[in-house]
Amino acid sequence: MMNSMKNYRYFAYILLLLAAVALAAPSVYAWDFTGSTISDYNHVNIETANGAGYYVGFREAGGGLNALHITTGISSPYGQVSTVSSDSGTFYLADTGGRGYFDKVILMVAIKAPDSGEELSEDLKINIKASGYRWTSSGVENQPPLASEITYARNSIDRSFGLYSVTYGPQSWKPSGEASHPIMYDQGRSDEFYIFFVDTGVGVLGKNSEITGLTDNGMAKIEYSIENYNGETIVFNVYGYALNANAVQNGIAWTNKIEGTTTDKNSDTSSSGYILLLGSSASPDGEFSNSEAIDYGSDGGVSYSSSEVWSPSVGNLNITSRPVGANIYIDDVDSGQVTNASFADLPAGDYTVRVDLQDYDPAESEVHIKAGYITTRNFNLTQASGRCTVLSDVRGARVYIDDEETLCYANWTFTDILTGNHTITIKTADGRNFSKEIYVGRDNETTVFFETSPNDLSTAGNITEVVDDFETVSNNSTANIEPGPETDSPATPVSSGTDTGIMEQFFSFITGVISPEASVSPAASGFSGSEEKIPANNIPGAVPESVNITDDSGEFAEEATGENVSLQQTQIGSVYVTSYPKEMEIYIDGVDTDYTTPHLIYGLKKGYHKIQVKKQNSFSDSKEVYVPAGEPTPVHFNLVDVDNQIVSISVSSKYIATFAVNGELPYSDVPSKVKAESFGSYLTFNDGENYYSMTLPFLSGGESFVLKKGENVGSLGVASDPDDADIYIDGMKTGYRTPCVLDNIGDGYHRLKVIRDGYLPVEKEISFICEGNAVDDSYSFVLEEISTGNLMITSDPQGCMIFLRGDYTGQVTPYTFEDIPIGTYDVGVMFNRTIFKDKEITVQSSKKYGDTILNITLEVPDSI
Numbered sequence: 130m131m132n133s134m135k136n137y138r139y140f141a142y143i144l145l146l147l148a149a150v151a152l153a154a155p156s157v158y159a160w161d162f163t164g165s166t167i168s169d170y171n172h173v174n175i176e177t178a179n180g181a182g183y184y185v186g187f188r189e190a191g192g193g194l195n196a197l198h199i200t201t202g203i204s205s206p207y208g209q210v211s212t213v214s215s216d217s218g219t220f221y222l223a224d225t226g227g228r229g230y231f232d233k234v235i236l237m238v239a240i241k242a243p244d245s246g247e248e249l250s251e252d253l254k255i256n257i258k259a260s261g262y263r264w265t266s267s268g269v270e271n272q273p274p275l276a277s278e279i280t281y282a283r284n285s286i287d288r289s290f291g292l293y294s295v296t297y298g299p300q301s302w303k304p305s306g307e308a309s310h311p312i313m314y315d316q317g318r319s320d321e322f323y324i325f326f327v328d329t330g331v332g333v334l335g336k337n338s339e340i341t342g343l344t345d346n347g348m349a350k351i352e353y354s355i356e357n358y359n360g361e362t363i364v365f366n367v368y369g370y371a372l373n374a375n376a377v378q379n380g381i382a383w384t385n386k387i388e389g390t391t392t393d394k395n396s397d398t399s400s401s402g403y404i405l406l407l408g409s410s411a412s413p414d415g416e417f418s419n420s421e422a423i424d425y426g427s428d429g430g431v432s433y434s435s436s437e438v439w440s441p442s443v444g445n446l447n448i449t450s451r452p453v454g455a456n457i458y459i460d461d462v463d464s465g466q467v468t469n470a471s472f473a474d475l476p477a478g479d480y481t482v483r484v485d486l487q488d489y490d491p492a493e494s495e496v497h498i499k500a501g502y503i504t505t506r507n508f509n510l511t512q513a514s515g516r517c518t519v520l521s522d523v524r525g526a527r528v529y530i531d532d533e534e535t536l537c538y539a540n541w542t543f544t545d546i547l548t549g550n551h552t553i554t555i556k557t558a559d560g561r562n563f564s565k566e567i568y569v570g571r572d573n574e575t576t577v578f579f580e581t582s583p584n585d586l587s588t589a590g591n592i593t594e595v596v597d598d599f600e601t602v603s604n605n606s607t608a609n610i611e612p613g614p615e616t617d618s619p620a621t622p623v624s625s626g627t628d629t630g631i632m633e634q635f636f637s638f639i640t641g642v643i644s645p646e647a648s649v650s651p652a653a654s655g656f657s658g659s660e661e662k663i664p665a666n667n668i669p670g671a672v673p674e675s676v677n678i679t680d681d682s683g684e685f686a687e688e689a690t691g692e693n694v695s696l697q698q699t700q701i702g703s704v705y706v707t708s709y710p711k712e713m714e715i716y717i718d719g720v721d722t723d724y725t726t727p728h729l730i731y732g733l734k735k736g737y738h739k740i741q742v743k744k745q746n747s748f749s750d751s752k753e754v755y756v757p758a759g760e761p762t763p764v765h766f767n768l769v770d771v772d773n774q775i776v777s778i779s780v781s782s783k784y785i786a787t788f789a790v791n792g793e794l795p796y797s798d799v800p801s802k803v804k805a806e807s808f809g810s811y812l813t814f815n816d817g818e819n820y821y822s823m824t825l826p827f828l829s830g831g832e833s834f835v836l837k838k839g840e841n842v843g844s845l846g847v848a849s850d851p852d853d854a855d856i857y858i859d860g861m862k863t864g865y866r867t868p869c870v871l872d873n874i875g876d877g878y879h880r881l882k883v884i885r886d887g888y889l890p891v892e893k894e895i896s897f898i899c900e901g902n903a904v905d906d907s908y909s910f911v912l913e914e915i916s917t918g919n920l921m922i923t924s925d926p927q928g929c930m931i932f933l934r935g936d937y938t939g940q941v942t943p944y945t946f947e948d949i950p951i952g953t954y955d956v957g958v959m960f961n962r963t964i965f966k967d968k969e970i971t972v973q974s975s976k977k978y979g980d981t982i983l984n985i986t987l988e989v990p991d992s993i
Contacts, residue, residue, distance in 0.1 A: 166300040167324075170308045174777055174830070175381075176804070178294040178325040179286065179737065180753055180795060182777035183235060183370055183802050184380040184831065187306030193376065194305070194386040196226025197234075197333075197369045198401040203346045206335070208385065208401030210314045217354035217494070220403050221345060222261075222333055222367050226383070229337030230273040231369035232266060232800065234329050234349050235381065237303060238290065239312045239322035243360030249323075250359035254479065255290045256495035261331030261349035265783060266372040266800055273338040281344055285330035289479060289495055293719040293739050298323035303366055303384070311387045313364045314402050322364065330798055333369070356479075356497035358407040365403040372781065372800050379779045379802070379833060443937045444498040446472040448482060450508040455486035468508070474930070476937050484508050488548035488571060512549075515569035518542040519553060521579040526555040526563075539579065555579050702756040704740060705729045705890055708766040713742035716751075729761060729889060729915070729950070737795070742766050755794040760855075760884050762794075763892040774807040776830035785836040788814040792822075792859035792880030792894070799836065811878040812836065813859035820858045822877025822897075839875040843899030846870045846907030847883065854885035854912065870904055881908060888912035918975040921945040924958045925986045932957035932967070945980065958985045 167173060176182045187193045198208030199220055206223040222234045236257070242249050260283045264274040299321035303312045312322050334340055334347030355363065369383035376382040385401045448457050450468040457464045460481050464472070468484055475498050483493040489510040498504050519528050521539035528535045531552050535543070539555055546569045554564040563579045706715050708726040715722045715730065718739050722730060726742055735758035743749030750766045780788060781800040789796045790805050792813045797803050805828060812823045814836055821839045847856050848868040856863045856871070859880050863871060867883060876899050882892040891910045899905050922931055924942040931940045933954055938946075942958060951974055957967035970983045 165297065167297045167304060170302060170304050170310070171306060173304065175304065175326055176296055177235065177328040178290055178296060178753075179288060179328055180804070181328040181797065181802050182804050183326075183368075184377075184777070185304045185368070185382075186377045186380045187304075187382050188376050190307040192306045193369075193383040196224055196228070196335075197231065197367055197383045197385055198223045198225065198399075199365065199367055199385050199403050200348070200401065201403075203348055206346070206348070207399055210400050210402050210404070212314075212404045212406060214406050216356075216358065216405070216407060217352075219350065219352050220365070221348040221350055222329075223346075223348045224333040224335030224338075224369070226335060227337055228271050228273070228371075228374060229335045229339065230371075231333045231383070232264075232372045233332050233370040234261075235368040235370060236327040236329060236351065237312075237324060237366040237368060238294075238327060239298075239303075239324050239364040239366070240292075240295070241313075241320055241322050241362040241364070244362075247360050249292065249361060250357050251292060252357035252497070253291055253359070253361065254356035254495065254497055255294075255363065256288070256354045256356065257290065257327060258287045258352040259285050259327075259329035259331055259349060260352075261285065261329065261345075262334055262343070262347065263331055263798065266781065268373060268781075270373045270375060272373070273334070273340070276340045279334070279340070282331055286327070288327075288737060290325065290327070291718070292323070294325045295323045296325045300324065303387075304368075304381075305384055306382075312366065313362070313404055314387055314400055316387075326368075328801075354495055355405065355407060356495065357499070361407050363405040363407065365405075370802075372779075443474040444477055445503045446475050446480075446482075446496065446498055447503060447505045448472070448484065448508075449505070450484050450486070450492075450510055452486065452489075452510065455484035455489070455508070455510065458483040458485065474937060474939075482506055484510070486510055489513055490571075512547050513571040514545045515548045515571055516542060516544050516574040517546050517551075517553070517567065517569050518574060518576045519555065519579075520576065521555055521581060523557060523581045526557045526579070526581065529554040529556065542574075553577050555581075557581055702733050702735050702758050703730055703761045704733060704738070704754065704756060704764050705761045706740060706742065706764045706766075708742050709769060713744060713766065713768070716741040716743070726766075740764050742768070757794070761890045763882065763890050765892070773809065775804050776807055776828050777802050778805055778825075778828060778831070779833040780812065780836060781833065782814075782836035784838065785814045785816065788812050788836055789859055792878070794860040796860070813877075813879060815859070815861060819873040819875055820861070820879060821875040822859075822879055824877050839877070841876045841899035842872070843874055843876075843897065843901070843905035844870050844872040844903065845874045845881075845897060846904045847881065848907070848909040849883050849885070849891075850909070850911050851885065851888075854883040854888070854910075857882040857884065867910075874905075875899070883910050883912070885912055887917075888914055916951045916974050917948040918951050918972040918978070919945055919947050919980040920949060920954070920956075920970070920972050921980050921982045922956055922958070923982070923984045924960075925984070926960060926989060929958035929960045929985075929987070930962070932959065942985075948975075956983055956985070958987065960987050960989055964989060 167175065171185060171187050173185050174182055175185055198206060199211070200206060200208035200223050201211050201220050203221055206225050208223060211220065224231055236259075238255060240249070240253070261281070262279045263282050263285070264279045267274065267278075301312065301316070301321050302309050312324075313320065329349055329351070331349050333349050334343055338347065340347065351365070353365075366387075367385050368381045370381050371377065372379055374382070387400055387402055448466075448468055448470050453468045455468045457466045457468060457470055459472075461483070464470070466472075477498050480496045480498065481493060482496050483491055485491045490513045492508040492510055494506055494508070496504060496506055519539050519541055524538070524540060526539045528537050528539055528541060530543070530546065532554070537543070548569050548571050550566065550568050552564055553567055554562060556562050561581065563581060565577050565579070567575055567577050569575050704717075706726050706728055711726055713726045715724045715726060715728060717730065717733070719741075724730065733756050735756055738754055738756055739751060740754050741749060741751035748768055750768055752764060752766070754762060754764050756762050779800065779802050780797070782788075785799055787796040787798055790803055790812060791810055805825065807828045807830075810825045810828065812825065812834065814821050814823075816838055819838070819842050823834065823836060825834065846868070847870075852867045854867045856865050856867060856869070858871070858874065860882075865871065874897050876897060879895050879897055880892060881895050882890060884890045889912065891912060893908065893910075895906070895908065897906055922942055922944055927942050929942045931938050931942060931944060933946075933956060949972060951972050953969060953971045955967055955969055957965060959965045964987055966985055966987055968983060968985055970981060972981045975981075
C-alpha cells in the first residue's frame with residue numbers, strides 16, 4: 130500500500146468537491162513558480178492570470194501617473210494610500226484624466242512573504258470580484274462612449290486566485306514609464322513580491338466622459354476576500370488599457386502613482402494604492418476568521434503507524450448575519466437553513482456562501498474550510514431599495530413619503546425607496562390630502578393609484594386608506610412612468626432531478642456530503658455567535674447535522690426545518706485529459722493527481738483550473754481551462770509542436786460581443802487582447818443564431834482582427850453510437866442531440882464535441898465548407914463507455930464515517946456506493962472522529978465480477 134498521507138494529498142483532486150487543501154505549507158522557495166521577473170519595465174507584453182495578454186507602452190518617463198487612481202470612496206477620485214489589515218473589503222478604480230475613460234482596467238496583485246520569516250501559505254486564496262461599465266469602442270481616438278452605449282456589469286469576474294496564479298517574480302518594481310517604480314508605498318530595499326495580473330473585464334468612466342448618473346461615479350468596484358493567509362503582505366496596483374488613444378494604440382500606458390521620483394512629471398498627483406497587512410488566518414480577526422481547532426475528544430491512547438493513520442479532512446462552518454433569519458445557500462444550493470446556523474463535518478475545501486433575506490441585498494463570500502477547524506462567516510446585510518410608482522387621476526399632485534416631501538409629482542416612479550412599509554401621501558392643488566399604506570419589495574415594483582375625484586366632491590376631504598392587498602407588478606406598462614434598473618433576484622436552488630445515468634449516479638454519492646443523522650442542540654454545538662470549540666459527540670458513528678445557533682440578541686431563535694444542504698451534480702465538473710505523447714503526469718492547480726494521460730478526473734468545482742502535463746525532468750505544457758458543471762471537458766496537449774509560439778493579438782467588433790480562440794472555453798469579451806498559437810489558430814463566435822469562424826494567418830504578435838459575420842452558412846450532420854448525445858459547437862451547447870443536422874454552421878474551422886452520460890467525451894476539430902448541399906458535411910462518433918462497479922464498505926464497529934481518497938462522503942458504515950468508475954480507491958473509516966484507518970481497494974466491473982466488498986476493523990479501547 131502506498132503511503133496514505135501521500136495518497137490523500139495527491140489524490141484529493143480526484144473526488145474533491147471543491148479545491149484541494151494541502152496538508153502542510155511548503156517553503157516559499159519550494160513552490161514551483163513557473164514565472165520569472167517581467168522582462169523589462171516598459172515596452173513589454175504581460176499576461177494575466179485569467180487568460181488575456183496586454184502590451185505595456187508608457188510614452189515617456191514619469192508619464193501616465195496622473196489619470197488612474199485607487200480609492201476607498203467614490204467621492205474621492207484622486208485616491209489615497211490605504212493600509213488595512215482586514216481580510217475582506219472593497220476599493221474602487223477611478224479616472225481623473227482628460228480623456229475621460231479607460232476601455233479596461235487590469236489589477237496587479239503582488240504577494241510578499243511574511244516579515245516574520247514565515248513561509249508563504251501554500252493554500253493562500255485571493256478572491257476577487259469586479260463590477261463596472263462595459264462598451265464597444267467607437268474606433269475614434271480619445272472618444273469616450275455615449276451613455277446609450279454603456280452597460281453595467283455586476284461581477285464581471287468572480288474568481289479565486291492562488292500561488293498557482295503567480296506569473297512573475299520575485300521582483301521589487303512594477304512596469305511604468307521609468308525604471309524601479311516601486312510596487313508598494315514606503316517599500317523597503319529588500320522587499321520582493323510574487324506577481325500576477327487580473328483582467329477585470331470592465332472599464333472606468335471619469336468626469337470628463339461627460340456621462341452623469343453613473344453607478345459608483347463610473348468607477349470600477351473591486352471586492353476582495355483573502356483566505357488561508359500566514360502573515361503575507363498583499364498589494365493591489367491598477368493599470369489602464371485604451372483601444373484608441375494618442376498615448377498608445379491598443380495598449381497600457383497608465384498606472385497609479387506610488388511615489389514621486391526625479392523624473393515625475395506629475396508631482397501634484399497624490400500617491401494611491403491598497404496594501405493588506407495580514408496576520409494569521411488561524412486566529413480571530415473581526416467578522417471573518419478561522420477559529421481554533423475542534424476538540425474531537427480522546428483516542429483512548431490508541432496509536433497506529435504513520436501508514437495507517439491520517440487526519441480527518443472535515444471541518445465545521447458557522448454562518449451568522451445581522452439581522453438574522455437569512456436563507457443560506459452553499460455553492461448556489463439552498464441549505465434549508467437560515468442564519469444563524471452551523472454546519473458540521475463539511476469536507477475541507479472552498480465554498481461560495483450566499484445569504485438572502487427579504488428586504489435586504491444578498492451578500493456572498495468565498496469560504497475556505499480547513500480540516501479540523503471551525504470557520505465563521507458573518508454578514509452585515511444592507512437594506513435594499515425598491516421601486517414604487519405613484520399614480521393619480523389628477524396629474525401634478527405633490528408626493529410625500531413617510532411625511533417627507535419628495536419634490537416630485539404624480540405620476541412618478543421612485544427607484545430608490547428602502548424596502549419595507551411606507552406611507553404614501555399626495556396633496557392636490559386645492560389642498561386635499563390622500564394617503565395609503567404600502568409595502569415596497571426588493572424584487573417587484575409596487576404601484577399605488579389615487580382617485581382624487583369621487584362622484585360627490587362634497588364628501589371629499591382628507592382621506593387615509595390602508596392597502597391590505599398590496600398591488601405589485603413585475604412590468605409596468607403605464608405611460609409617462611420613468612423606467613428603472615433591473616432587479617437582482619436570488620438564484621433558484623438547483624434540484625437533483627431524476628436519474629440520468631452513470632454520471633448522475635456517481636455524483637449523487639460524492640455530492641451528498643451532509644446526510645441526515647443525529648441532531649445536536651444549539652447548546653451542544655458550543656457556538657453562540659462567536660468562535661468556540663465544538664465538543665465531541667461520543668455516540669459512536671453519530672455525525673451532527675446542520676443545526677441552528679441561538680442568537681445572543683434574541684432576534685431570531687426559530688428552529689430550522691427542511692433537509693440538510695446537498696451539493697448537486699450541477700456544481701461539479703470533470704476533465705478528460707489526453708496528450709501526445711501519452712503517459713504524461715497530470716497536475717491540477719499545481720497539485721500532482723498521481724494519474725497519467727489519458728485519464729478522466731472527477732470532482733472539480735465548476736470554474737477555472739490550471740491543467741498541466743509533464744514528464745519528470747523533461748518537457749511540460751499547461752492550460753487554464755474553464756470547467757463547466759456536470760459534464761466532462763476534454764483537454765488535449767500536443768507536446769510535439771514545440772516550435773508553435775504563443776503570441777498576443779487584439780480582437781474587436783461592432784457586432785459581436787464574445788469570441789473564443791480555437792473554439793475553446795473560456796469566451797472573451799470584445800474588445801480583448803488574447804493569446805493564440807503563431808500558426809493554425811482561428812477565432813469562433815456566435816451571433817445568437819449562427820456559428821462563425823475566422824481563420825488567422827501566421828502570427829508574429831501584436832496583430833489586430835475585426836470579427837465579421839460570414840456570408841455562407843451550411844448544414845452539418847452529427848451522429849454517434851450510441852445516439853442521444855449532446856452536441857457542442859465551439860464550446861457552446863447547441864441544445865440538439867445526435868443524430869441530427871445543424872443548419873447554422875459557417876465556413877471555416879470549428880470544434881465539434883459530443884457528450885453522453887456514462888461515456889467519455891469525444892471532440893474533433895473540423896474544417897467546414899458550405900457548398901449549398903442538403904448536408905454539406907457529416908461526422909459520426911463511437912463513444913467509449915465508462916466501466917463502473919459497486920463498492921460495499923463495512924467496518925467493525927459499525928457506524929464509522931466513510932472517506933474516499935481523503936474526502937468525507939457523508940455516509941457511515943455499512944454502505945454501498947453504486948456505479949462508481951472502476952479503479953483504485955483509498956477508503957478510510959473514522960470512529961468517534963478520533964480513531965482512523967484506511968485501506969486501498971480496486972473496484973472492478975460489477976457486471977463481470979459482482980460487488981467489491983471491503984471490511985475494515987478498528988482497534989477501539991473499551992474506555993471509549
